[in-house]
Amino acid sequence: MALEILTPESFQTFCEKVQTKSFMQSLEMAELLSRRGCKVTYLGLRHGGNIQVAGVLYSLPMTGGLHMEINSGPASLDQKYLGQFYQELQNYAKTNGALELIVKPYDTYQTFDTKGEPVSGEHTELIQTLTKLGFSHDGLLTGYPGGEPDWHYVKDLSGLTPDTLRKSFSKKGRPLANKTASFGIKIRKLKRDELHLFKEITAATSERREYTDKSLDYYQDFYD
Incomplete structure (x- = not known):
């Protein structure tokens, strides 16, 4: 079963x-990546006549080859x-000049409650599936490594x-x-030419929280 390029x-x-997927795996995000200078490829693995796994792979040039x-x-x-x-993704990357191949799965490794106590076991097989093929695992990180969180609060x-929330x-x-509500703060949707106001807030937050904006x-x- 070789990978095929999908339309x-x-x-x-x-x-x-697919029942569960990230918005990062969408046509809209693929268009955004293309606008940012990435080469985007839709790859799929077919079995029994049907696509079973598919993903948006993007490539960027780096010294000596490509980052995929x-x-x-x-x-x-x-x-x-x-x-x-x-x-098959490894084979595709090698054939197409990749120097670095990174995969960031969307699977939930473990679930915790609001107190930080585990309420599920660790799904070690998610990591083992990759490490058995020679991938290196960066570990379970905190903060904003590379500007992206590994933890999701749901x-x-x-x-x-609205009354019981x-x-x-x-x-x-x-x-x-309750204190915030007493301030009379209102939320409104910004127009495109107002995004510099949004940027001022994200820049200040990234400096305070020490991540790259x-x-x-x-x-x-992204707005477009």
């Missing part, structure tokens, strides 16, 4: 069948085909209404939310 339409059709990366992917209908996909909104916050969160033209391309 954007075929990739989109496949993604509509799949960010927050690939997406899959059946994870048993991931190993074969990664192996709140279950099931059964909540604030009551669902933690003991620390409720008074903070994006450029203004990046946010303009």
Whole structure:
């Protein structure tokens, strides 16, 4: 089973069948990457006549070759085909001049509660699938390595209404939310020519939190 290059339409059709995937694996993000100077390729692994795994691979020139990366992917209908996909991805990268190949899967390695206590086991097989093929694992990192978080905080909104939402916050969160509400702060959607206001805030935050911010033209391309 070799990888095949998919059309954007075929990739989109496949993604509509996948239950869980990141917005990073979408036609819109692929267009943004192209605007930022990346070469974008839609790759898929077919078995039994159907695409089982697919991802957006982007390439950038670096000294001596190409940097290739799949960010927050690939997406899959059946994870048993991931190993074969990664192996064929290595072959594709070598054949097409990659000096560096990075894969950042979107799978959940472990789940914790709001107190930081684990509520699930570690899915070590997710890492082993890659390391058995010769990939190196950077470890489970904190902060914003490379400007991207490895941890996602997800709140279950099931059964909540605007009236009960604030009551669902933690003991620390409720008074903070009430205090903020007393300030009369309003949220509005910015226009494209106002994105410099957004950039001023992200720049200040990145300096305070010590991570690399994006450029203004990046946010303009993202807005478009």
